[in-house]
Amino acid sequence: MEGEKQQQQYYSLTIPLLFSDEKETKAEEQPIAALTNTATTATTTTTGTSSFFNTCFNGLNALSGVGILSVPYALASGGWLSLLLLFTIAISTFYTGLLIKKCMDADPTIRSYPDIGDRAFGKKGRIIVSVVMNVELYLVATGFLILEGDNLSNLLPEMDFDLYGIHVGGKKSFVVIVAAIILPTIWLNNLSILSYISASGVLASVIIVGSILWVGAFDGVGFQEKGKLVNWSGIPSAISLYAFCYCAHPVLLLCFVFCTITYSSMAVVGYLMFGSNVESQITLNLPTDKISSRVAICTTLVNPIAKYALMVTPIVDTIEARFLTFYNTRKFSILIRTVLVISTVLVALALPFFGYLMSLVGAFLSVTASITLPCLCYLKISGAYRRLGFESVFIGFIVFVGILVAVIGTYTSLVDISRQL
Structure with missing residues (x-):
């Protein structure tokens, strides 16, 4: 039961994957344990090597998501030079992940990201962090x-049906069908099977x-496509x-590099192709x-x-905690x-509008949760905001850029979405 609970927390991002050399032993307790039986877990987590493997696996799986389908579109929007922004965001989120780790080290009672918000800014901080993360998940x-x-x-472009007298066809029909398939999984209290399937995110990305x-x-x-060097309007x-691709926080450098x-x-491949x-979504x-296209599309369909x-x-847990009493x-x-x-x-x-909606999530929620809030919480918890030094100035600059990116x-x-309505 405990392993299943940790697995759910892992995927929800409510407990960032923060591991360092000092805490490698804690990887034995992480969600990878939920994927195996007790005997196997006892065998595979007894050494530092297996602990490191578990940490890497969890970190890679956290960062291996549907964002991989949108990066060619992102590159096409901004041009070749926008790749520098990808690397900049990767470095920034790696650094803010280290800041979150420092916040957790400062207080052993901190177990989750909302705990950090509470430690930094009290109840309001917890509420802000929780709202941002839950809206992002939603x-x-x-x-x-x-x-x-x-x-x-x-x-299957010809699919359509009638629902209570309403004709539903094309994409809308599949949204309804998939939701009907997903619905029973939401009713489950035991998500260990789903955890096992979704943990294949790394393999799915490779495929x-x-x-x-x-x-x-x-x-x-x-x-054969050459593309543009830079497209300022699409930046x-x-x-x-x-x-959006970096909404998780594994501290291991190896995970970020991979x-x-x-x-x-x-x-690069997607932009050169199309x-x-x-x-x-490049699969479209x-x-x-x-056959290779069908493999890519089917792999894309299973994991979500x-x-x-x-x-x-x-x-669900947040809502039930408030009302089920x-x-x-x-x-x-x-x-x-x-x-x-x-x-x-x-x-x-x-x-x-998948691209526009994920762009909104990335700008408003991912930037806030992964860059801005970690910096603000660290400045408050560490007291660095009281000292005018390189660290505080550098973090302040990150906060400024993060807010600017979020606003723009x-x-x-929102403008792109409104134009499509």
Whole structure:
């Protein structure tokens, strides 16, 4: 039970994956244990090497998400020079991850990100951090439905049906179907099976990159597109989508290096293959009559279905903690979970713009949660804001840039969404 609880917390990002040499032994207790039985866990976590492996696995899985599908679109939006922004964000989030670790080291009672907000700014800090993270999780889960609808519609363009007299076709029909498939998983109290499936995120990313490379090299697409050096009007969207890729905080440098190489490789390959015509999800550009394309699309479809329940579980826990003291029944719990799924379906149907929605998440929520708030919390907890030195000035500069990116990126994303409505 404890392993399952930790696994849910891991995917919810409520406890950032903060590991260092000093805390490698704690990796034995991390969510990877939920994927194996007790005997196996006891064997695989007895050495420093296996502990390091577990830490790397968790860190890589945290950063291996649907963002990999959007990086070619981000590069096409900003041009070749925008790759520098990807590397800058990677370095920035790595640094803020270290700041979060320092905050946790300062107080052993800190167990989660909201705890850091509470330690820094009291109850208001906890509320702000919790709201930002829960809204981010909610919109990412909504993005999963949009992604599923887009890719299934691409595979099966003729699908449609009638629902209570309302004709539903194309992408919308698949959003509803996928939600119906996902709904029973939300009712589960034991998410260990879903945790096992969703933990394949690292492998899924490798398969997707490999399949798309195969499409370009051997299935007739090629890598002939040249692209633009820089597209200034698309920079806000590019940096917002890059930020979305780094919403987790594994401190291990190896995790950041590997994932940054994967993201940048996918961005370059996708941009060379499709140029400015690349879609917000590169899988939508792939020729569906090729086996390699179908492998990439099917791999893309499986993981979000498993991760949806893990994403919304922290939101459900927050709601239930507030209301189940008065309505402590299984039926009420199922009602809350069902209403939550229905609400994400409605948002996905109303705003079926994956790229723009994820850009909004990246600009407003990921930048805030992964860059701005860690800096502010560290300045307050460490007392560095009282001292005028290189560290405080440098962190202050990061906060300023983070706020600037959040404001401009959010405005741009909202304008893009409004134009599509």
